[in-house]
Amino acid sequence: MTMINVDNVSKNYGALRAVDGLTISIESGAAFGLLGPNGAGKSTTISMLSGLFPPDTGNINIGGYDLWQEPMAARRLMGIVPQDVALYPALSALENVAFFGRLHGLAGAPLRKRCQEVLELVGLWDRAREPVKTYSGGMKRRINIAAGLVHSPKLLLLDEPTVGVDPQSRRAILDVIKELNGQGMTVLYTSHYMEEVSELCRYIAVMDKGRIIAQGTQDELHMLLGGADFIRVETSEPLTDVSFLEKIPNVRQVAAKGSELTLTVPNGGKALANIVSALAAQNIEISGVKVEQANLEAVFLHLTGRTLRD
Ligand SMILES: Nc1ncnc2c1ncn2[C@@H]1O[C@H](COP(=O)(O)OP(=O)(O)OP(=O)(O)O)[C@@H](O)[C@H]1O
Numbered sequence: 001m002t003m004i005n006v007d008n009v010s011k012n013y014g015a016l017r018a019v020d021g022l023t024i025s026i027e028s029g030a031a032f033g034l035l036g037p038n039g040a041g042k043s044t045t046i047s048m049l050s051g052l053f054p055p056d057t058g059n060i061n062i063g064g065y066d067l068w069q070e071p072m073a074a075r076r077l078m079g080i081v082p083q084d085v086a087l088y089p090a091l092s093a094l095e096n097v098a099f100f101g102r103l104h105g106l107a108g109a110p111l112r113k114r115c116q117e118v119l120e121l122v123g124l125w126d127r128a129r130e131p132v133k134t135y136s137g138g139m140k141r142r143i144n145i146a147a148g149l150v151h152s153p154k155l156l157l158l159d160e161p162t163v164g165v166d167p168q169s170r171r172a173i174l175d176v177i178k179e180l181n182g183q184g185m186t187v188l189y190t191s192h193y194m195e196e197v198s199e200l201c202r203y204i205a206v207m208d209k210g211r212i213i214a215q216g217t218q219d220e221l222h223m224l225l226g227g228a229d230f231i232r233v234e235t236s237e238p239l240t241d242v243s244f245l246e247k248i249p250n251v252r253q254v255a256a257k258g259s260e261l262t263l264t265v266p267n268g269g270k271a272l273a274n275i276v277s278a279l280a281a282q283n284i285e286i287s288g289v290k291v292e293q294a295n296l297e298a299v300f301l302h303l304t305g306r307t308l309r310d
């Protein structure tokens, strides 16, 4: 069964086309990653899927319900974890989660039981009676996730839930999402961290400037590169002209950012010697070199000529 079907959806903000002909289909029980840099259109997509505003054109279907024809039925299926934490700072974590539970029609003993379950799930039940304003950023994000889960949704939409959190909370968040997906929950996870998307999601769409520029399983995306590696070279001075590197046989692409060069090379090990000698011939001092296997970032670079962190 298909849980999310987005068909040719576009959204403009004035003259800016934030989402441009987006088509995605997510199977029930899947973990789907939407990977893209700042401004790609991820939050705009999540907002439309949440029913916050309609697309200018195109259709969205959630669990068999058209989001605009049957919004209540569609929204009952969804738990939403927005990019910006949406909690009442003066209230305790428990009161916040209970508030969201009541919005979804829960009350009494079932509400209490469910609040405890989701707060235990995010590892904060023991601190649940403290006001949210005394929590760290990472803890607030975990409460935000608990609030999104309180009505036992079948589908969880998460918009960059680990940005700016401490490593411990980040680990906790990723583990919770894995566990929920393992239990059959459908997950749509947006991020600009390819490691996270890579860890959590079997199926990935790479988004840039409002469009999906590639989608598939990780293996399928890697195949776009034809088995390329990544060579990262740290130079002691920033380079202005990298055209001499592009002329080296086998070097497919060169991206320079300050004093960090990223070269896409099929079989990186073999080209390394040529790259090092080309730099030496230009009297450029190398302060570090690393060969990495192709990853999602290499896919993005290959498709856009930019790195995800630009
Ligand atoms: N309310 C708005 N009014 C005008 N422009 C907007 C609005 N919201 C977003 N945009 C623009 O639309 C584009 C897509 O933004 P969006 O927030 O969807 O991207 P994103 O992928 O979530 O980025 P980030 O990783 O920074 O959260 C950007 O160019 C952004 O500046």
Ligand SMILES: [Mg+2]
Pocket (backbone or CB within 6 Å): 042, 043, 044, 083, 159, 160
């Ligand atoms: Mg965003």
